[in-house]
Amino acid sequence: MTFRSLLLACALAALPQIALAQDADKKAEKSVAAEEIAPPQxxxxxxxxxxxxxxxxxxxxxxxxxxxxxxxxxxxxxxxxxxxxxxxxxxxxxxxxxxxxxxxxxxxxxxxxxxxxxxxxxxxxxxxxxxxxxxxxxxxxxxxxxxxxxxxxxxxxxxxxxxxxxxxxxxxxxxxxxxxxxxxxxxxxxxxxxxxxxxxxxxxxxxxxxxxxxxxxxxxxxxxxxxxxxxxxxxxxxxxVQAEVPGNEMVFVTNLPTMAATAWYHNKVADKPTTVDAFVEEARQFAAGPYLTALMKGGKLAGEERADIRRRLSRFTGLSEGFLENADLRVYPGRFYKELLRDRGLTVGRLDTRYTGVDYDKAGEEPDNDPSFYAIxxxxxxxxxxxxxxxxxxxxxxxxxxxxxxxxxxxxxxxxxxxxxxxxxxxxxxxxxxxxxxxxxxxxxxxxxxxxxxxxxxxxxxxxxxxxxxxxxxxxxxxxxxxxxxxxxxxxxxxxxxxxxx
Missing domain, CATH: 3.40.50.1820 (Alpha/Beta hydrolase fold, catalytic domain)
Structure with missing residues (x-):
């Protein structure tokens, strides 16, 4: 037998053992993988x-x-x-x-x-x-x-x-x-x-x-x-609808009744109705009617019509007409949280506007944090x-x-x-x-x-x-x-x- 033939015979003889070793390695890998994930607790x-x-x-x-x-x-x-x-x-x-x-x-x-x-x-x-x-x-x-x-x-x-x-x-x-x-x-x-x-x-x-x-x-x-x-x-x-992006007017419409309820709760409504339900219903009617119509007019809203919307919006939100005019009659939630009780040195919550918090200072545009979350x-x-x-x-x-x-x-x-x-x-x-x-x-x-x-x-x-x-x-x-x-x-x-x- 030549040296080359001897090498070939040895290699052929080793093939079954190599295959068995490979199978054993695969089984071991599967076993390790299975052990990595313990049974549910x-x-x-x-x-x-x-x-x-x-x-x-x-x-x-x-x-x-x-x-x-x-x-x-x-x-x-x-x-x-x-x-x-x-x-x-x-x-x-x-x-x-x-x-x-x-x-x-x-x-x-x-x-x-x-x-x-x-x-x-x-x-x-x-x-x-x-x-x-x-x-x-x-x-x-x-x-x-x-x-x-x-x-x-x-x-x-x-x-x-x-x-x-x-x-x-x-x-x-x-x-x-x-x-x-x-x-x-x-x-x-x-x-x-x-x-x-x-x-x-x-x-x-x-x-x-x-x-x-x-x-x-x-x-x-x-x-x-x-x-x-x-x-x-x-x-x-x-x-x-809730997206706070320029051009989306519906976010202001859907937020307004919540602003009204919050203003009612914190006694920022001048002629405050007896129940929040009654004031909220007024706000719904205003939001879906005159306010939505006004927002849809955009820059064309002017004169006495604009002044009337601003006055009514001030009543529902508890915010000053000057602030509302500067905001172009569109108040994002963060600004509302900070502005409503600014005169008292307080902010209101996001998850629950009954909660109030004290910020680092009173000058910011939005609250430092949500007092209705860190409170619970x-x-x-x-x-x-x-x-x-x-x-x-x-x-x-x-x-x-x-x-x-x-x-x-x-x-x-x-x-x-x-x-x-x-x-x-x-x-x-x-x-x-x-x-x-x-x-x-x-x-x-x-x-x-x-x-x-x-x-x-x-x-x-x-x-x-x-x-x-x-x-x-x-x-x-x-x-x-x-x-x-x-x-x-x-x-x-x-x-x-x-x-x-x-």
């Missing part, structure tokens, strides 16, 4: 509470649900807290899926402020929450007497996250986010055998945007998850962590992301007619038209400047919207109206009646 605890006068035994399931690709590879973990009534499953008992907004906010606000079995107590009269300890108390206003509840944290919020090498940006967008939440809901219905249960979907702030987009994902194809009701709390659907965030963050880790047994060592946990948001809705004009209200119109059993509940605070109530009214009264199945309720607080005790009780009762009226 889930805790189950038993509880009892009294809600709306009824004693309810329930279990709390707090933990992760993995979203997987078609090959079963985990891509993301959705953390949720589900409260389920004990005993045999009642096929007629509803289940309600809730989330907050942001985008980038965890569900702690609705969870620890409104509908969870425990809530954190903060001052009801628009004062700062101060320092801990914050009272965490039983919440008789929870809806557990009429529905099971699932609080959902989208990817990048709460304890929800992308897994392994998954890019979290895959979940950061109107449609991407909605698809992930719809996938979670389908998984939850599978695991808990609730496909034929009455189903409600709800959110607050951007969570109302998410509700519309998720409803479209659930009901917009043949593989439907039909809904009985959608709960919109502090609604933002039409971002075009400490209490909610502390309460969520304390309750979940102590009462529910959550052992996750990562921080709970209250808000701000996502990066650049993809606003593309995937429809040519909506690419530039961001409006998800048509999703709700379509769902109402194609599901005769679907109803819409809309909760709006008079003092909410983040999502003004007149903007919600405008969005939900457009062509193609069956308004006979849309129910509005109004509250004497702001964006998170439930921080006011009377409004928490009213909100709970309003939604309870909405659910049981089916």
């Amino acid at each position: 889930v805790t189950v605890t038993k509880h009892e509470g009294r809600f709306n006068g009824q004693s309810i035994r329930y279990k709390a399931i707090a933990g992760e649900t993995y979203l997987k690709d078609k090959d079963g590879k985990p891509l993301a973990a959705i953390f949720s807290t589900a409260y389920i009534k004990d005993g045999a499953v009642d096929p007629k008992r509803p289940v309600t899926f809730l989330f907050n907004g942001g985008p980038g906010s965890g569900s702690l606000w609705l969870h620890m402020g409104a509908f969870g079995p425990k809530r954190v107590v903060i001052p009801s009269d628009a004062r700062d929450d101060g320092a801990p300890p914050y009272p965490i108390v039983d919440n008789p206003e929870s809806l557990l007497d009429v529905t099971d509840i699932v609080f959902i944290d989208p990817v990048g919020t709460g304890w929800s996250r992308a897994l392994g090498k998954t890019d979290p940006k895959d979940y950061w967008g109107v449609t991407k986010d909605a698809k992930s939440i719809a996938q979670f809901i389908r998984i939850w219905l599978n695991e808990h055998g609730r496909w034929n249960a009455p189903k409600y979907l709800g959110g607050e702030s951007y969570g109302t945007t998410r509700s519309a987009a998720v409803a479209n994902e659930l009901e917009g194809s043949y593989n439907d998850v039909s809904l009985n009701g959608i709960l919109l709390i502090s609604t933002i659907l039409d971002f075009g 965030d400490g209490a909610y963050t502390a309460a969520m962590n304390a309750y979940a880790r102590n009462d529910l047994g959550v052992k996750i060592d990562r921080d709970y992301v209250t808000i701000g946990g996502v990066g650049d948001w993809d606003w593309d809705l995937g429809r040519g007619d909506l690419t530039y004009y961001k409006n998800v209200a048509p999703y709700i119109g379509r769902a109402l038209r194609e599901n005769s059993g679907l109803k819409l509940f809309v909760a709006q605070g008079y003092y909410d400047f983040a999502t003004p109530f007149f903007g919600a009214e405008y969005s939900l009264s457009r062509t193609g919207m069956p308004t006979d199945r849309i129910h509005f309720e109004y509250y004497g607080a702001g964006h998170m109206m439930y921080v006011r005790d009377a409004d928490l009780k009213k909100l709970s009762g309003d939604i309870r009646r909405f659910i049981t009226a089916r």
